[in-house]
Amino acid sequence: MLGRAVDGRPVAASEISRLRLANASVNETRQLLKHGRGNVDVDVQATHNESTWRTKAARTFRLERERKAKVPWNAFAQRAPYSAAAASVFGAGNCGEHTSTTSVYHSRRLAPDEEVHYVSDPAAGHAWAEGRVPHAPTAEQPERTVVMDAWAAGPAVLASDGRFAKRRDGLETTLHFNAETGRDARMTANDLVLEARSAGPAEIARRVQSEAGPTARFAAFIDSVLPSGVGHWREQHVLDGNFSQRVKGKLAAPADRPQIRGLAVRVAEQLGVPPQQRSAEAQRIIEAAYAMLPDW
Structure with missing residues (x-):
């Protein structure tokens, strides 16, 4: 919110609560998939490839359960709960699993006029979730669409500020949910999670280890001597680079500090901080905004 205010485009009051709810869903997904991303170099290295093996185990489990339930391959709305459940049980995933998990569980935070969409950019090879107000005028959509990309670094943002979501041409919606x-x-996903966990932690561990055979370990060794591994992504940030650079420059400029502090106090007010605490909270908001921005 402060970044937008500093950039001269304050977030509309109607979107503040939606951003906060969306950010809760982003954080929830990251907590559920706590072992990290199976195809991002920093997570693969930090977990010594366990995030990759857990992602593969989740996909194997998902396919087994989909086949058992005879879910059609192109019934994407039916498949999403299986993906979300499997990723939650094994605690890892790529962008697809992060998107399915966010899409399924954010649905409980939707207003009656909202939808959550599973969105992909085929050209970029990436997917994320979006909270949309489908009946809003087309011209307003970039400012009313909330991007929830738990796979990328950063918070929930408006589509107009997103690195992948800013350019709307070519984006595809695979599925969407409303509150109903x-x-x-969610019920399907929760039932699958309970079923999987009823087998006990030893079975989960066995499945993870089954994905870490000699071939997988050799591939992991090769990955370890390469800058980002074979087929791994460097960590991406959810924010558009130009927006980030503009805001970071203004936050670092001494001449702008009084104005920025005033904007931060206003943000604290919008967030419901009591008057006597706003000055102290403003400094924390400034520090958090600066730390949130990517270095590039």
Whole structure:
């Protein structure tokens, strides 16, 4: 919010609560997939490839359960709860698993006029979730669409500020939920999680280890001597680079500090901070905003 205010484009009051709810969903997904991303170099290295093996185990489990339930391959709304459940049980995933998890569980935070969409950019090879207000005018959509990319670094943001989401041409919606259909998806996912965990932690560990055979370990060794491994992504940030650079420059400029502090106090007020605490909170907001921005 402070970044937008510093950039001369304050967030509309109507979108503040939606951003906060979306950010809660982003954090929830990251907590559920606590072992990290299976295809991002920093997570693969930090977990000594366990995030990759857990992602593969999640996909194997998902396919088994989909086949057992005879879910059609192109029934994407039916498949999303299986992906979310598997990723939650094994605690890892790529962008697809992060997106399915966010899409399924954010549905409980939707207002009656909202939808959550599983969105992909085929050209970039990436997917993320979006909270949308489908009946809003087309011209308003970039400022009313909230991007939830738990796979990328950073918080929930408006589409107009997103690195992948800013350019709307070519984006595809694979599925979407509203509050009602999302409830059914969550029930399916929760049932699958309970089923998987009823087998006990030893079975989960066995499945992870089954993905870490000699071939996988050799591939992991090769990955370890390369800058980002074979087929791994460097960590991406959710924010558009130009927006980030503008804001970071203004936050670092001494001449702008009084104005920025005033904007931060206003943000604290919008967030419901009591008057007597706003000055102290403003400094924390400034520090958090600066730390959130990518270095590039």
